[in-house]
Amino acid sequence: MGYFIGLIVVLTGLWLGLSGLYKTLILSLGVVSIILSTILAYRFDILDREGSPYGRLPQLISYWAWLVVEIFKANWVVVKACLRAQLDINPALVKLKTCCESDLARTVFANSITLTPGTVSVTIEGDKILVHALYEEEAHPEAFEEMDRRSRAASDGGRA
Amino acid sequence: MTEIMGILMQIKPVLGAFLCLVGGVLAIIGTVGVLRFPDFYSRLHAASVIDTSAATLAIIGMMLLAPTWLIVFKLGVVWLFLFLTGPTSSHALANAAHTAGVEPLIGRRNGDDEGADS
Amino acid sequence: MIGAAALAFVIAIALMLIRALYGPTLYDRVLAVNSLGTKIILLLGVMGFLLGRPDFLDISVLYALINFVATIAILKFFRYRSFQVPLIRKSGDRQ
Numbered sequence: 001m002g003y004f005i006g007l008i009v010v011l012t013g014l015w016l017g018l019s020g021l022y023k024t025l026i027l028s029l030g031v032v033s034i035i036l037s038t039i040l041a042y043r044f045d046i047l048d049r050e051g052s053p054y055g056r057l058p059q060l061i062s063y064w065a066w067l068v069v070e071i072f073k074a075n076w077v078v079v080k081a082c083l084r085a086q087l088d089i090n091p092a093l094v095k096l097k098t099c100c101e102s103d104l105a106r107t108v109f110a111n112s113i114t115l116t117p118g119t120v121s122v123t124i125e126g127d128k129i130l131v132h133a134l135y136e137e138e139a140h141p142e143a144f145e146e147m148d149r150r151s152r153a154a155s156d157g158g159r160a
Numbered sequence: 161m162t163e164i165m166g167i168l169m170q171i172k173p174v175l176g177a178f179l180c181l182v183g184g185v186l187a188i189i190g191t192v193g194v195l196r197f198p199d200f201y202s203r204l205h206a207a208s209v210i211d212t213s214a215a216t217l218a219i220i221g222m223m224l225l226a227p228t229w230l231i232v233f234k235l236g237v238v239w240l241f242l243f244l245t246g247p248t249s250s251h252a253l254a255n256a257a258h259t260a261g262v263e264p265l266i267g268r269r270n271g272d273d274e275g276a277d278s
Numbered sequence: 279m280i281g282a283a284a285l286a287f288v289i290a291i292a293l294m295l296i297r298a299l300y301g302p303t304l305y306d307r308v309l310a311v312n313s314l315g316t317k318i319i320l321l322l323g324v325m326g327f328l329l330g331r332p333d334f335l336d337i338s339v340l341y342a343l344i345n346f347v348a349t350i351a352i353l354k355f356f357r358y359r360s361f362q363v364p365l366i367r368k369s370g371d372r373q
Contacts, residue, residue, distance in 0.1 A: 174279070177279035177280040177283065178279060180279075180280055180283035180324055180327075181279055181280075181282050181283040181286065183283065183320065184282070184283040184284070184285070184286025184287050184290065184324075185286055187286065187287055187290040187317055187320070188286055188289055188290045188293070190290075190313070191290045191293040191294050191297075191313075192293070194294065194297050194309075194310065194313070195293060195296065195297055200303060200305050200306055200309070203297075203306065203309060204309060207309055207312070207313040210290075210313050210316055210317065211313065211316055214317075214320070215316060215319075215320060218283070218320045218323070218324065219320075219323070221283075222323050222324065222327060225280070225327050226327075226332065227332070231332045231335060234335045234336070234339060235323070235335065237339060238319065238323070238335065238338055238339055238342055241339070241342040241343065241346075242316065242319070242342060245342065245345075245346035246316070248346070248350075249312055249346060249349040249350065252349065252350055252353050253305055253308060253309055253312070253349070253353065256305065256353045256356070256357055257303075257305040259357065260305075260357070262303060262305060
C-alpha cells in the first residue's frame with residue numbers, strides 16, 4: 001500500500017510541476033491520467049520495492065550527491081585523454097565481485113559504474129560484474145570498494 | 161544583505177550563460193573523443209562525458225537563467241531523466257555489443273593510429 | 279554568450295553526425311545517435327532561452343523520453359530480430 005501512495009504522490013508532483021496551468025478542466029484531466037497510470041502500473045505488476053523505491057529516498061539522494069562529486073573527478077581524466085595530442089589510452093576488462101545482495105542494490109551499483117566516465121559495466125552474472133575501463137591502472141578492484149559499500153548502504157540499509 | 165543580493169542578481173545571467181558555454185565546449189570535447197578513439201568500447205567512455213558533465217553544467221546554467229520556478233523544476237526533471245536513462249542505454253549498448261561478439265582492444269595504445277578503425 | 283553556447287552544441291552535433299554516418303559497426307551508429315539525442319535535448323533548452331521562449335523545455339522533456347525508448351528498441355530489435363520477445367524476467371529466478 002505504501003508503494004501505491006508513493007507512486008501517486010510522485011505522479012501528482014510531476015504532473016503539477018510540468019503542467020503549469022491550473023484550471024478545473026485541465027486539473028481533472030490530470031487526475032484521470034494519474035488514476036489511469038496507477039491502474040496500469042498495478043496491472044503490469046511492477047509496484048514493488050524496485051518499481052517505487054521512494055521509501056529510501058533520503059539515503060538514495062545523499063548517495064547521489066556523493067556520486068556527482070565522484071563523477072566530476074573522473075570526468076577530468078577522460079577529458080584529458082580526449083584532448084591529448086598523442087592518443088594514449090590503456091583499455092582493460094576487469095572482473096569485479098560485489099557484496100550487494102538485492103537486485104536494487106546491484107542495479108544502483110552497476111549504474112553508478114556506468115555513470116562514472118572511464119568505466120562501463122558490460123555484463124552482470126550473479127554477483128560478478130565485468131567492467132570495461134579506459135585506464136587499467138585506475139580500475140583495480142579496490143577502487144570500486146567504497147562505491148560498492150555506499151550503494152549497498154543506500155539501497156539496502158544496514159551497516160555501511 | 162540587500163546589496164549582496166543585488167550583485168548576485170546582476171551576476172546570475174552572466175554566470176548562467178558562461179556555464180552553458182562550458183557545457184557546449186565539453187560536448188565538443190566529448191565528440192572529439194568519440195571521433196578519435198580507436199574502438200567501440202572506448203568511444204562509449206567519451207560519450208559518457210557528454211551525458212554527465214556537459215548535461216549537468218548546461219542545465220545548471222539554464223537554471224540560473226530561468227525566469228520562473230516552474231522552469232527550474234522542468235530542467236530538474238530533464239536532468240533526472242538524463243541521469244537515469246544515460247547509464248541504462250550505455251549499459252544496454254555495451255551488453256549488446258559484448259553479446260554480439262565485438263571484441264574490445266586491450267592494452268596500451270599510443271601514437272597516432274587514429275584512422276585504424278577496427 | 280548564450281548564442282556561443284548554442285553554436286558550440288551545433289558544432290558538436292555536426293561532428294557527431296560524422297561518426298553516425300561513418301561508424302564501422304552498428305553499435306557505433308547507435309551510440310552516435312544516442313548521444314546526438316542528448317545534445318539535441320540540451321540545444322533545445324538553450325535555443326528556448328536564446329529566443330526568450332522557455333516553453334521549448336516541454337519538447338526537450340519529451341525528446342529525452344523518446345530518445346531512451348528508441349535506443350532500447352533498436353538494440354532489442356537487432357539482438358532478437360523481433361519486438362515480440364518479452365524483456366521482463368520471470369519472478370523467482372533471481373540471477
